[in-house]
Amino acid sequence: xxxxxxxxxxxxxxxxxxxxxxxxxxxxxxxxxxxxxxxxxxxxxxxxxxxxxxxxxxxxxxxxxxxxxxxxxxxxxxxxxxxxxxxxxxxxxxxxxxxxxxxxxxxxxxxxxxxxxxxxxxxxxxxxxxxxxxxxxxxxxxxxxxxxxxxxxxxxxxxxxxxxxxxxxxxxxxxxxxxxxxxxxxxxxxxxxxxxxxxxxxxxxxxxxxxxxxxxxxxxxxxxxxxxxxxxxxxxxxxxxxxxxxxxxxxxxxxxxxxxxxxxxxxxxxxxxxxxxxxxxxxxxxxxxxxxxxxxxxxxxxxxxxxxxxxxxxxxxxxxxxxxxxxxxxxxxxxxxx
Numbered sequence: 490x491x492x493x494x495x496x497x498x499x500x501x502x503x504x505x506x507x508x509x510x511x512x513x514x515x516x517x518x519x520x521x522x523x524x525x526x527x528x529x530x531x532x533x534x535x536x537x538x539x540x541x542x543x544x545x546x547x548x549x550x551x552x553x554x555x556x557x558x559x560x561x562x563x564x565x566x567x568x569x570x571x572x573x574x575x576x577x578x579x580x581x582x583x584x585x586x587x588x589x590x591x592x593x594x595x596x597x598x599x600x601x602x603x604x605x606x607x608x609x610x611x612x613x614x615x616x617x618x619x620x621x622x623x624x625x626x627x628x629x630x631x632x633x634x635x636x637x638x639x640x641x642x643x644x645x646x647x648x649x650x651x652x653x654x655x656x657x658x659x660x661x662x663x664x665x666x667x668x669x670x671x672x673x674x675x676x677x678x679x680x681x682x683x684x685x686x687x688x689x690x691x692x693x694x695x696x697x698x699x700x701x702x703x704x705x706x707x708x709x710x711x712x713x714x715x716x717x718x719x720x721x722x723x724x725x726x727x728x729x730x731x732x733x734x735x736x737x738x739x740x741x742x743x744x745x746x747x748x749x750x751x752x753x754x755x756x757x758x759x760x761x762x763x764x765x766x767x768x769x770x771x772x773x774x775x776x777x778x779x780x781x782x783x784x785x786x787x788x789x790x791x792x793x794x795x796x797x798x799x800x801x802x803x804x805x806x807x808x809x810x811x812x813x814x815x816x817x818x819x820x821x822x823x824x825x826x827x
Contacts (some may be wrong), residue, residue, distance in 0.1 A: 490517075490518070490520070490521045490522070490549055490586070490589040490804060490807060491521070491522045491523075491524055491547075491588050491589050492521070492522070492523055492524065492588065492589060492590045492591070492592065492800055492803050492804065493504065493524045493525075493526060493549075493576045493580060493588040493590070493591040493592065494510050494522075494523060494524070494525055494526065494576075494591075494592045494593075494796065494800070495526050495527065495572045495573055495576055495591070495593035495594070495595050496510070496525050496526060496527030496528070496531075496570075496572060497526070497527040497528065497551075497554040497572045497575065497595065497597055497822055498554075498555070498572065498593040498594045498595020498596065498600075499593075499594030499787065499788075499789055499790070499791050500594075500789050500790045500791075501594075501790065501791065502527075502594065502595070503527060503528070503531060503532070503535075503648055503689075504535075505549060505791065505792045505793045505795075505796070505817040506594065506791070506793075506796055507525075507532065507535045508793035508796075508800075509523060509791070509792070509794065509796025509800070510523055510546075510796060510797075510800070511539060511541050512793060512794070512797045513796065513797045513800035513801065514531055514541070514542075514545055514546075515604055516797070516800065516801050516804075517545060517767075517800075517804070520546060521804070521826025522545050522546070522547055523545060523546055523547070524546075524547045524549060524576075524579070524588060525546065525547070525548050525549065525734070526549045526551055526572040526573075526575055526576045527550075527551055527572045528550070528551070528552070529548055529549075529550025529551075529826035530550075532548050532550075533548055535609050536548075542589070545809065546584075547717075548563075549575060549576075549579070551570050551571060551572045551575050552570045552593075553568040553569075553570045553572075553669070554568075554571050554572055554573075555570040555571045555573050555574075555595060555596045555599045556596065557595065557596050557610035557789060558596075559596055559597045559599065560598075561596060561597075561599040561601070561602050562598070562602050563745065564596065564599050565599050565602045565603045565606065571599075572593075572595075573595055573596070573599050573600060573683055574599075574601050574603050574607075575590050575594055576588070576593070576603075576743070577591060577600075577603035577604050577606070577607040577608060577784075577790065578603075578607045580604075580608050580610065580782045580784070581607045581608060581609075581782075582609070582782060587782070588782070589782075589783065589807050590782070590783035590784070590785065590804070590806065590807055591604075591661055591782070591783070591784050591785070591803075592774055592787060592799045592803055593784075593785075593786060593787065593801065594774075594786075594787035594788060594789055594790075594791035594794065594795070594796070595789075597619075597636055597637075597789075597796070598636075598785065600652075600777070600786050601617070601619070601636075601637045601777060601786075604617070604777055604780045604782070604784040605617060605780060608780045608781050608782040608791035609780070609781045610779055610780060610781060611618065611740065611779055611781050611798075611812055611815055611816050611819075612778065612816050612819070612820075613647060613815075613816060613819035613820060613826045614649070614652075614779035614780075614815070614819065615642075615644055615645055615648060615707045615826070616626055616638050616641065616642075616645045616779065617637055617638075617775070617777050617778060617779030617780050618634030618636070618637050618638055618645070618648075618649045618720075618778055618779060619633065619634050619635045619637045619720075619723075619730060619775050619776070619777055619786060620632070620633040620634075620635075620649075620652065620653055620656050620775055620776055620778045620780070621633070621635050621723075621727055621732065621772075621775040622772045622775070623708070623727065624660065625708065625709045625711060626709055626710070626711065627709075627710065627711025627712075628711070629661055629764070630657075630708070630713065630714050630715065630716060631653045631656055631657045631661065631666075631714065631715045631716070632634065632708075632716050632718070632723055632726065632727065633649045633652065633653045633656075633715070633718075633723070633778065634649055634717075634718065634719065634720045634723050634726040635720065635723035635724045635726075635727050635775065636720045636723065637720055637777060638719065638720045639719060639720040639721045640672035640719070641683070641719050641720070642683060643683045643684075643686035643687040643689075643690055644684070644687075644690065644785060644825060644826075645685035646670065646684070646690075646691075646717050646718075646719070646788045647687050647691050647694065647825050648779070648819065648825050649717045649778075650668045650670070650687075650691050650694070650697060650699065650715065650717050651694065651697065651815070651818055651819060651822065651825065652778040652779060652815050653666075653668065653715035653716075653717065653778070654666050654668050654698075654715055655811060655814045655815055655818060656715075656811060657714050658776060658777070659811050659814065660806065660809060660811065661714075661808045663714050665698050666685075666690065666698060666714035666715050667698050667700045667712075667713045667714045667715070668697055668698055668699045668700065668713065668714070668715040668717065669699070669700050669701060669702065669703035669707075669712065669713035669715070669716055669717070670687060670688055670691065670699075670701070670702055670703065670716075670717045670718075671702075671703060671704075671705070671708075671716055671717060671718035671722060671723075672684055672703070672704065673699065673704070674702065674704060675702045675703070675704060676702075680702070687717070688701065688702065690824060690825060691717075693824055694822050694824075694825065695821070695822070696818075696821075700712075700713060703716060705726070706821075708726070709730075723737050757823075770791070770792060770795040770798065771794075772798065772800060772802070773785065773787060773795055773796070773797070773798030773799030773801065773802040774786055774787035774788075774795075774802060774803070775787075776799075776806060776811075778811075778815070781812070782812075783784075783800050783803055783806050783812070785802060785803050785806070787799050
């Protein structure tokens with residue numbers, strides 16, 4: 490298996506990305522290989538400085554990089570020798586020795602655009618969506634979409650339900666996941682016409698445990714295992730949850746320390762254990778479900794362990810055959826493909 494990594498993408502690139510890649514080597518099988526995309530001289534210098542064995546590494550030198558604030562589509566078209574674009578091109582299923590998976594913590598929009606341009610879509614998929622594993626008080630859930638599609642049609646949302654259902658089963662190990670559609674209320678008449686049409690399509694999908702609408706507060710109360718939403722709401726939800734959880738842990742630590750420093754030191758292992766459960770670095774990256782290949786998009790503030798975990802998750806995604814299951818499932822639901 491060959492896994493490509495964009496070394497130039499992310500707030501902490503390239504140092505943290507490279508550290509994560511080097512640490513991931515110990516988790517690979519002997520026949521696996523990491524392909525590093527970016528400034529060739531910089532990458533090779535880091536490999537030499539750290540004394541990293543090169544038998545499972547390949548360096549693909551690129552001359553451009555896409556900044557986090559670059560317009561995604563324009564950047565993909567104009568910066569054809571950027572790490573994101575070259576990596577996505579080498580993941581094209583048209584190539585005999587294409588990459589098995591690609592990972593980037595860079596510009597999300599550019600990752601989505603490049604993946605769709607070069608990897609194309611799976612048979613039957615209309616619009617890919619980013620699926621994030623979100624830790625809740627009732628266990629992990631799948632939230633889709635969180636930024637790839639900001640104006641989805643009803644058929645897009647319904648397909649997200651199918652893809653999220655498969656991902657929850659295969660990757661999270663949830664049997665018969667409860668699939669719900671995010672809305673402003675649980676009543677039948679609530680929401681936009683697109684949302685109500687998506688509800689009807691989901692209800693008509695055989696083998697899907699669709700439970701109806703879910704409100705924001707129900708997400709963390711364990712009312713669903715897969716939550717479908719548009720890219721704007723999903724992205725805002727995700728970042729709001731990240732900020733809130735981080736703030737709560739910091740406030741808790743500060744209050745406990747102010748009351749009793751001794752108690753704070755005793756509670757430190759408990760707080761660290763809880764924080765790890767709600768830390769996005771543990772999940773590595775979010776797959777762009779629906780592309781013909783495996784594209785994991787990591788957080789812009791990824792650190793070394795984020796990338797290490799992303800490599801492990803990408804390997805697992807390929808091994809579990811998620812894409813094959815998506816294609817087979819959509820083939821049995823023609824009302825979602827039209």
